[in-house]
Amino acid sequence: MQKLLFIVVLQFCMLSVSAQQTKVSSTLLTQIKQNKYFPEVKSKALAVMKTGFNAGDGYREVWIRDYNTFIELAAAVYDKEVLKENLLVFFRMQGDDGNIIDGFTPAEKITKGETDFSYSKLEPRYAGHKNSVETDQETSLVQAVYKYIQLTGDKSILQEKIGNKTVLQRLEWSMDFLLKKRFNKKYGLIIGATTADWGDVQPEAGWGVDLDNNTHYAIDIYDNAMFVIALNNIIQLNPTKAAQWKKIKDGIAQNCRKHLWDSKTQKFIPHIYLNGSPFPADFNENNIYYFGGTAIAIEAGLLSKAEIKTSLNEMISRVKQAGAPSIGLTLYPPYPAGFFINKIMNPEYSYQNGGDWTWFGGRMIQQLIKYGFVQEAYEQVQPMLKRVIDNKGFYEWYSVDNKPRGSGTFRGEAGVLYVAIEQFEKIK
Template sequence: MKSKKYVFLAIWLLHALIVPAQVNVTDSHSLSEKIKNNQYFAFVKAKALGVMKTGFNAGDGYREVWIRDYNTFIELAAQVYPKEVLKENLLVFFRMQGDDGNIIDGFTPAEKIGKGETDFSYSKLEPRYAGHKNTVETDQETSLVQAVYKYIQLTGDKTILNEKVGEETVRERLNRAMDFLMNHRFDKQYGLITGATTADWGDVQPEPGWGVDLDKNTHPAIDIYDNAMMVVALNNLIEMNPSANQKWSKIKTSIAKNCRKYLWDDKHQKFIPHIYLKGSPFPADFDENKIYYFGGTAVAIEAGLLSRKEIKASLEEMKKRVQQSGAASIGLTLYPPYPDGYFVNKIMNPVYSYQNGGDWTWFGARMIQQLVKYGFAEDAYEQIQPMVKRVKDNNGFYEWYSVDNKPRGSGTFRGEAGVLYEAIVMMENLKK
């Protein structure tokens, strides 16, 4: 009897080892077939390529070429433009770099600037364009570093680093851009990058005024998006320029560590919205930590700040909050939204408007990319479906979507086209 017991045990163990492997193979094959036969993927890719051929401005509602946008569609642009065109767009940002190292948000042809428009900068190195900078953001410099890195990965052209812009090389200017952040946007107490108070990755502050410029009303704060972008940029800079490793490696490691120490709420498995340096712009009884930031979390995953277990927990929290909100996808900016009136700028009101709870594929598809990267391919496939479906349903790419999934904002939004295209390509390239 005893020997039979061991035989049965051995058979059970063998079965336990073999069956999961068989299931995984079947699941993998099934996912591969689903990706191959998806009715939306081919449409979205073709539509994205068509949109990219029409220009580099962010969308129909924007005349500027924005670096935070260009960083997210340069992979798509590489499919339809020669590397010289991609490179020239990047060099414009360097020609218009500030004396203190700061990078503009975007550039637009100087002749298109109307009388009375004064919020622009100009450079002798680039007389064709006028530059604009939303100073409440702290992602222009990091976006440019990331875009140059992607350019090199896409084209193999490392010569851009030695390109002379004025008296400096691009390599030197990249370092100066990072120096700007350390000199003007770094809080020594927390060891983290700072910016104005905004909604997650947004570029509108809650205080009076138009809301895009640092001013006397600004409440400086620290958030995960700006710091995760910094970690990604420093990883890219060190890889592009190994000689910079000694200077930037310790800073990158310290910022990553402090993101976990001060911004990650381990109990609730989420990032807190803000650390306020001079008080909050919101009422004292407002519990801001109830708000979940979707976009900043996705970029934090890209920066390698979360474990695989935490990534899965983050996804489940996103799905839960999407269901609670009634939105269509995990492109949801944040949930719950800030109460109506908490942001003076009307674009952020009522709730679920623009960056205050709008549904942005521009960031949602970045989360899809990270799910693929970290081995959650089935989840990625499931979560991308509402994003690709609405491209087909609306016959195009829109800046954001309302809580009831209606297109809003700028049409022909290239940021959405770029991140969706890349997410689909990543799925199609999964090992069969």
């Protein structure tokens, strides 16, 4: 166990060093400086951010998993007090067991008959909603608060009193919720419902966003990589408990490698099932490659530089096999039609079942830049940028033939591209 921990820590250190020592050719540097897409996409991103904090045209809620990915963009447009207030709403609406809601919407917008909402005396202005099949709301909030502090220097938010707890205490309470309510002792990893990679729709009957008696519980890389990132953030936010949180984080990181990484195929397995699979017995789910979860695992420092390059090569290969537009592809091959009862996941290459999401592809670009693959990042980001220009804006996802789908003015896409462009522009 100690040897495995040493390897994981050594890999993380090596990645950090390689990122700091990155140098690019003069040709690539010129291409970056002269790229016609960068300024236009940044300008469009700033413009769309000025119109609000909801995820996009098709959503009335401010979602924490989205806000976490466009808070850097928001910081370029809004005063820090506005950013802070949005974060504090999530703490005021925190559950009695420490769980964090997905998103909030003005209470007056809830129509008669809508029941899947929660309310809090600490925040009467809003109604909260939670897709309970996910296990990334708590980790997304930790990451967003950490980014807020990095962006603004405002550490006072941690001591802000919400009810009888400070924000820092509530952040740790949310981590305790995961360890008490969403932790599997056998594997030493957190759990959720079966979903497609980072998605929020389970295969079973109904709309598919709530845990119920039909849920097939599973372990995947996305949830656990998000947890590792959040724990790294908590360690920095509360140094007095660093040893306690580091022990937990190291255990999660080790178990991700031990149970989810398939060293033979050099990919993460989709799921470890705890009460059986929802899919037919003859279906080989391990053929599926999860793009988004892999990108987040890289952000969590779970892969070596060689493994990152192998992962990128596999992504590019599978994008070609699918005939898809970019490495924002959620997964490949997609789940066969009918495997998810919710029609939004059908047919193949629809929504989270093989749709192309810059929201995650852009995060892969960020990690490629961070870890020294600047040439590769530059090449792979081009189709993501071009379709923003071609479609005159940001969309939630794209079909396999590169047509815009879902919500317009999708701020998650705007946010991750904005950060990636900023990274490119800082390269010298």
